[in-house]
Amino acid sequence: MSARTLLRYLPLIPLGCITCMIIGVPIWVHYTVILLHQVEYSLSVLGPSVTAPNLGRVEEAIKGTSSMYMLFACALFGLGLFRKLMSVEYDLSGLNPKHVTIYRAVNATLHFLWWLIMVWVVVLMMGLAVLAILTWVSYHAVQAVIANRIATSSLYSSWKGGPYNVALTSGEIAAAGGDLVLATTTKIGWPSAEACPSTCLNLGLFTFVQADVTTSCICDVDVLALVAEATRTGLDAIPGMLVGIWFMYVFGDLFKTSLACDFISASRDAEGDRRGYNKVVV
Numbered sequence: 001m002s003a004r005t006l007l008r009y010l011p012l013i014p015l016g017c018i019t020c021m022i023i024g025v026p027i028w029v030h031y032t033v034i035l036l037h038q039v040e041y042s043l044s045v046l047g048p049s050v051t052a053p054n055l056g057r058v059e060e061a062i063k064g065t066s067s068m069y070m071l072f073a074c075a076l077f078g079l080g081l082f083r084k085l086m087s088v089e090y091d092l093s094g095l096n097p098k099h100v101t102i103y104r105a106v107n108a109t110l111h112f113l114w115w116l117i118m119v120w121v122v123v124l125m126m127g128l129a130v131l132a133i134l135t136w137v138s139y140h141a142v143q144a145v146i147a148n149r150i151a152t153s154s155l156y157s158s159w160k161g162g163p164y165n166v167a168l169t170s171g172e173i174a175a176a177g178g179d180l181v182l183a184t185t186t187k188i189g190w191p192s193a194e195a196c197p198s199t200c201l202n203l204g205l206f207t208f209v210q211a212d213v214t215t216s217c218i219c220d221v222d223v224l225a226l227v228a229e230a231t232r233t234g235l236d237a238i239p240g241m242l243v244g245i246w247f248m249y250v251f252g253d254l255f256k257t258s259l260a261c262d263f264i265s266a267s268r269d270a271e272g273d274r275r276g277y278n279k280v281v282v
Contacts (some may be wrong), residue, residue: 024247
């Protein structure tokens with residue numbers, strides 16, 4: 001038997017697809033979990049009343065998608081091996097109609113189920129893209145607030161001891177969340193501003209976050225710094241997340257195409273055998 005014939009019997013496409021899937025799924029899970037944990041940490045730092053109700057769906061998607069994806073990927077790989085065994089059997093002893101019937105039925109069923117999984121992967125990619133965009137927006141919003149505080153810090157420091165000659169204690173500054181203007185106006189007796197200043201993070205602007213109205217204006221510098229660091233770490237995980245799910249989609253779609261080709265090939269062999277042709281399975 002020639003090397004070319006042996007090569008024809010090797011399940012090269014299924015083997016290549018399952019290898020890339022085994023690489024892609026862990027990469028996707030790893031970096032998606034990093035992003036999810038950093039977002040959850042940011043919310044916990046902002047306060048116990050700050051939540052993102054839809055964030056839990058990401059964790060559910062990670063568990064459900066990774067397990068079902070790999071389960072069906074292994075089933076497809078097994079089906080690809082069976083197809084090659086049918087090729088060997090056909091070349092040695094002719095077509096086995098029973099095996100062809102079973103193969104075509106299983107192929108059609110798995111093809112349809114795998115198509116549904118591929119549709120879900122596309123939907124998941126869009127959802128992850130939204131999560132990535134929201135993380136990017138949040139990071140730059142926090143960075144803008146920090147930049148505003150840095151730009152006006154010297155003005156705040158001179159203003160608090162200006163016309164009103166107000167001396168602030170560390171406790172009064174802490175009670176105002178580190179905002180010197182708020183601490184000064186509170187001590188003077190001015191009414192509190194209803195709008196969140198540009199030196200604070202207004203959580204009310206983020207529709208994907210739920211926060212109590214009394215704690216939605218975050219002015220604490222340390223909190224803002226922690227949120228900026230966490231969202232920056234989350235942003236660093238986004239490329240790995242997208243690469244992983246790209247592997248899952250591309251090689252999953254290639255596997256789907258291979259299934260269709262094998263189904264057509266098996267149908268052609270069955271038709272040729274029915275008509276009395278002695279064709280070799282490719």
